[in-house]
Protein backbone atom coordinates (compact mmCIF):
# COMPACT_ATOMS: atom_id res chain seq x y z
CA UNK A 1 0.00 0.00 0.00
CA UNK A 2 1.21 3.48 -0.83
CA UNK A 3 1.78 5.87 2.09
CA UNK A 4 -1.14 8.07 3.02
CA UNK A 5 -1.18 11.54 1.52
CA UNK A 6 -2.08 14.59 3.58
CA UNK A 7 -3.08 17.75 1.75
CA UNK A 8 -1.86 20.43 4.09
CA UNK A 9 -1.37 24.16 4.52
CA UNK A 10 0.90 25.04 7.47
CA UNK A 11 -0.89 28.20 8.73
CA UNK A 12 -4.20 26.31 8.98
CA UNK A 13 -4.83 25.09 12.53
CA UNK A 14 -7.18 22.26 11.43
CA UNK A 15 -4.55 21.12 8.97
CA UNK A 16 -1.97 21.00 11.74
CA UNK A 17 -4.30 18.77 13.84
CA UNK A 18 -3.99 16.09 11.16
CA UNK A 19 -0.24 16.59 10.82
CA UNK A 20 0.33 16.39 14.59
CA UNK A 21 -1.64 13.13 14.65
CA UNK A 22 0.53 11.69 11.87
CA UNK A 23 3.68 12.70 13.75
CA UNK A 24 2.45 11.20 17.01
CA UNK A 25 1.54 7.92 15.34
CA UNK A 26 4.86 7.91 13.50
CA UNK A 27 3.05 7.12 10.29
CA UNK A 28 4.78 7.22 6.93
CA UNK A 29 2.99 9.99 5.05
CA UNK A 30 3.41 12.17 2.05
CA UNK A 31 2.50 15.76 2.87
CA UNK A 32 1.44 17.84 -0.11
CA UNK A 33 1.06 21.54 0.31
CA UNK A 34 -2.11 23.22 -0.90
CA UNK A 35 -1.53 26.94 -1.12
CA UNK A 36 -4.75 28.55 0.08
CA UNK A 37 -3.36 32.01 -0.63
CA UNK A 38 -3.16 31.00 -4.29
CA UNK A 39 -6.59 29.28 -4.04
CA UNK A 40 -5.13 25.93 -5.05
CA UNK A 41 -7.90 24.21 -3.09
CA UNK A 42 -10.32 25.32 -5.81
CA UNK A 43 -8.58 23.34 -8.55
CA UNK A 44 -10.82 20.73 -10.22
CA UNK A 45 -8.46 17.93 -9.08
CA UNK A 46 -8.76 18.96 -5.44
CA UNK A 47 -12.53 19.48 -5.57
CA UNK A 48 -12.87 15.99 -7.02
CA UNK A 49 -11.30 14.64 -3.83
CA UNK A 50 -12.99 17.05 -1.45
CA UNK A 51 -16.02 18.98 -2.77
CA UNK A 52 -15.85 21.15 0.36
CA UNK A 53 -12.31 22.19 -0.74
CA UNK A 54 -10.82 22.34 2.74
CA UNK A 55 -7.51 21.35 4.25
CA UNK A 56 -6.69 19.04 5.79
CA UNK A 57 -7.73 16.35 3.32
CA UNK A 58 -6.46 12.80 3.63
CA UNK A 59 -5.99 10.34 0.78
CA UNK A 60 -5.65 6.81 2.10
CA UNK A 61 -5.16 4.88 -1.13
CA UNK A 62 -8.21 6.41 -2.79
CA UNK A 63 -10.28 6.85 0.38
CA UNK A 64 -10.67 10.60 0.81
CA UNK A 65 -11.45 12.10 4.17
CA UNK A 66 -11.66 15.67 5.43
CA UNK A 67 -12.54 17.35 8.76
CA UNK A 68 -9.39 17.44 10.87
CA UNK A 69 -10.72 15.66 13.93
CA UNK A 70 -12.37 12.93 11.86
CA UNK A 71 -8.98 12.42 10.21
CA UNK A 72 -7.27 12.22 13.61
CA UNK A 73 -9.80 9.64 14.82
CA UNK A 74 -9.50 7.60 11.61
CA UNK A 75 -5.71 7.60 11.73
CA UNK A 76 -5.59 6.29 15.29
CA UNK A 77 -8.26 3.69 14.47
CA UNK A 78 -6.39 2.46 11.42
CA UNK A 79 -2.73 3.14 12.25
CA UNK A 80 -2.56 3.24 16.05
CA UNK A 81 -1.70 0.30 18.28
CA UNK A 82 -4.69 -1.48 19.84
CA UNK A 83 -3.91 0.09 23.21
CA UNK A 84 -3.17 3.58 21.85
CA UNK A 85 -3.85 6.19 24.49
CA UNK A 86 -4.23 8.80 21.75
CA UNK A 87 -7.87 7.77 21.25
CA UNK A 88 -8.79 5.33 24.02
CA UNK A 89 -11.25 2.52 23.40
CA UNK A 90 -12.95 2.63 26.80
CA UNK A 91 -16.36 4.34 26.15
CA UNK A 92 -16.10 6.85 28.97
CA UNK A 93 -12.48 7.73 28.27
CA UNK A 94 -13.29 8.08 24.57
CA UNK A 95 -16.34 10.22 25.37
CA UNK A 96 -14.15 12.65 27.27
CA UNK A 97 -11.75 12.87 24.32
CA UNK A 98 -14.73 13.49 22.03
CA UNK A 99 -16.07 16.20 24.34
CA UNK A 100 -12.74 18.04 24.17
CA UNK A 101 -12.59 17.56 20.38
CA UNK A 102 -16.10 19.00 19.99
CA UNK A 103 -15.15 21.81 22.35
CA UNK A 104 -12.30 22.68 20.04
CA UNK A 105 -14.43 22.32 16.90
CA UNK A 106 -17.39 24.25 18.30
CA UNK A 107 -15.90 26.74 20.73
CA UNK A 108 -12.14 27.33 20.76
CA UNK A 109 -11.28 27.08 17.05
CA UNK A 110 -14.21 29.24 15.79
CA UNK A 111 -13.19 31.94 18.29
CA UNK A 112 -9.57 31.72 17.14
CA UNK A 113 -10.68 31.83 13.51
CA UNK A 114 -12.88 34.88 14.13
CA UNK A 115 -9.66 36.72 14.96
CA UNK A 116 -7.14 34.92 12.75
CA UNK A 117 -8.98 35.01 9.45
CA UNK A 118 -9.42 38.81 9.26
CA UNK A 119 -5.83 39.28 10.45
CA UNK A 120 -4.37 36.91 7.91
CA UNK A 121 -6.60 37.45 4.91
CA UNK A 122 -8.18 40.89 5.33
CA UNK A 123 -5.31 42.80 6.91
CA UNK A 124 -7.29 43.63 10.06
CA UNK A 125 -5.05 45.15 12.70
CA UNK A 126 -7.47 45.62 15.60
CA UNK A 127 -9.09 42.86 17.60
CA UNK A 128 -12.41 43.90 19.14
CA UNK A 129 -13.02 43.54 22.89
CA UNK A 130 -15.86 41.17 22.13
CA UNK A 131 -13.64 38.78 20.18
CA UNK A 132 -10.89 39.01 22.77
CA UNK A 133 -13.35 38.27 25.60
CA UNK A 134 -14.66 35.27 23.69
CA UNK A 135 -11.16 33.83 23.55
CA UNK A 136 -10.54 34.55 27.23
CA UNK A 137 -13.80 32.76 28.13
CA UNK A 138 -12.57 29.73 26.21
CA UNK A 139 -9.24 29.91 28.09
CA UNK A 140 -11.19 29.91 31.39
CA UNK A 141 -13.05 26.75 30.36
CA UNK A 142 -9.77 25.11 29.40
CA UNK A 143 -8.17 26.16 32.67
CA UNK A 144 -10.97 24.29 34.46
CA UNK A 145 -10.74 21.20 32.22
CA UNK A 146 -7.07 20.91 33.19
CA UNK A 147 -7.67 21.13 36.95
CA UNK A 148 -6.07 18.02 38.46
CA UNK A 149 -5.14 16.65 35.03
CA UNK A 150 -1.77 16.49 33.34
CA UNK A 151 -3.30 16.39 29.86
CA UNK A 152 -6.80 17.45 28.79
CA UNK A 153 -8.25 13.97 29.37
CA UNK A 154 -6.06 12.72 32.21
CA UNK A 155 -2.62 11.15 32.44
CA UNK A 156 -2.05 10.57 28.74
CA UNK A 157 -1.69 12.66 25.64
CA UNK A 158 -4.73 12.23 23.37
CA UNK A 159 -5.83 13.63 20.02
CA UNK A 160 -7.83 16.19 22.03
CA UNK A 161 -4.53 17.70 23.18
CA UNK A 162 -3.27 17.74 19.60
CA UNK A 163 -6.42 19.45 18.37
CA UNK A 164 -6.39 22.05 21.14
CA UNK A 165 -2.66 22.68 20.69
CA UNK A 166 -3.11 23.43 16.98
CA UNK A 167 -5.85 25.98 17.71
CA UNK A 168 -4.24 27.51 20.78
CA UNK A 169 -0.81 27.98 19.18
CA UNK A 170 -2.36 30.15 16.45
CA UNK A 171 -3.90 32.57 18.91
CA UNK A 172 -0.76 32.58 21.06
CA UNK A 173 1.26 33.73 18.07
CA UNK A 174 -1.29 36.40 17.31
CA UNK A 175 -0.51 37.72 20.78
CA UNK A 176 -2.74 36.07 23.40
CA UNK A 177 -1.15 35.60 26.81
CA UNK A 178 -1.65 32.64 29.15
CA UNK A 179 -0.41 34.67 32.09
CA UNK A 180 -3.69 34.39 34.04
CA UNK A 181 -4.18 30.70 33.27
CA UNK A 182 -1.56 28.67 35.17
CA UNK A 183 -2.93 25.22 34.27
CA UNK A 184 -3.14 26.14 30.62
CA UNK A 185 0.33 27.68 30.66
CA UNK A 186 1.78 24.57 32.29
CA UNK A 187 0.05 22.35 29.70
CA UNK A 188 1.21 24.51 26.79
CA UNK A 189 4.80 24.41 28.06
CA UNK A 190 4.72 20.64 28.42
CA UNK A 191 3.44 20.34 24.83
CA UNK A 192 6.94 21.34 23.70
CA UNK A 193 7.92 17.66 24.11
CA UNK A 194 5.17 16.39 21.78
CA UNK A 195 6.27 14.98 18.42
CA UNK A 196 5.71 17.56 15.71
CA UNK A 197 5.52 20.44 18.19
CA UNK A 198 8.03 22.60 16.33
CA UNK A 199 6.52 21.90 12.96
CA UNK A 200 3.12 22.95 14.34
CA UNK A 201 4.66 26.04 15.89
CA UNK A 202 6.31 27.05 12.63
CA UNK A 203 2.90 26.98 10.93
CA UNK A 204 1.24 28.90 13.77
CA UNK A 205 4.05 31.48 13.82
CA UNK A 206 3.09 32.63 10.36
CA UNK A 207 0.54 34.81 12.14
CA UNK A 208 3.38 36.82 13.66
CA UNK A 209 4.18 38.02 10.18
CA UNK A 210 0.56 38.15 9.13
CA UNK A 211 0.39 41.78 8.13
CA UNK A 212 3.48 41.63 5.95
CA UNK A 213 2.81 38.10 4.93
CA UNK A 214 -0.52 39.04 3.44
CA UNK A 215 1.25 41.25 0.91
CA UNK A 216 3.89 38.71 0.07
CA UNK A 217 2.04 35.52 0.84
CA UNK A 218 1.26 34.45 -2.65
CA UNK A 219 4.79 35.08 -3.80
CA UNK A 220 6.39 33.37 -0.81
CA UNK A 221 4.23 30.32 -0.78
CA UNK A 222 4.58 29.81 -4.49
CA UNK A 223 8.34 29.68 -4.01
CA UNK A 224 8.16 27.06 -1.30
CA UNK A 225 7.38 23.44 -1.33
CA UNK A 226 7.03 20.83 1.38
CA UNK A 227 9.30 17.86 1.08
CA UNK A 228 8.24 14.80 2.90
CA UNK A 229 10.22 12.64 5.23
CA UNK A 230 9.17 9.84 7.50
CA UNK A 231 9.98 11.90 10.55
CA UNK A 232 9.50 15.56 9.70
CA UNK A 233 8.19 17.92 7.09
CA UNK A 234 10.70 20.46 6.00
CA UNK A 235 9.85 23.59 4.10
CA UNK A 236 12.62 24.30 1.64
CA UNK A 237 13.11 26.89 -1.04
CA UNK A 238 12.95 25.39 -4.48
Ligand SMILES: N[C@@H](CCC(=O)N[C@@H](CS)C(=O)NCC(=O)O)C(=O)O
Pocket residue numbers: 012013014015036041052053054055056066067068069
Ligand atom coordinates in the same frame (compact mmCIF):
# COMPACT_ATOMS: atom_id res chain seq x y z
N1 LIG B 1 -13.85 21.97 10.33
C1 LIG B 1 -12.83 21.85 9.31
C2 LIG B 1 -12.32 23.22 8.95
C3 LIG B 1 -11.43 23.15 7.73
C4 LIG B 1 -11.20 24.53 7.13
O1 LIG B 1 -12.07 25.41 7.19
N2 LIG B 1 -10.03 24.72 6.55
C5 LIG B 1 -9.75 26.00 5.93
C6 LIG B 1 -8.36 26.44 6.33
S1 LIG B 1 -8.27 26.76 8.05
C7 LIG B 1 -9.77 25.83 4.42
O2 LIG B 1 -9.33 24.85 3.90
N3 LIG B 1 -10.31 26.84 3.72
C8 LIG B 1 -10.33 26.84 2.29
C9 LIG B 1 -11.70 26.89 1.70
O3 LIG B 1 -12.69 26.75 2.45
O4 LIG B 1 -11.79 27.03 0.50
C10 LIG B 1 -11.70 20.95 9.84
O5 LIG B 1 -11.54 20.86 11.05
O6 LIG B 1 -11.00 20.33 9.03
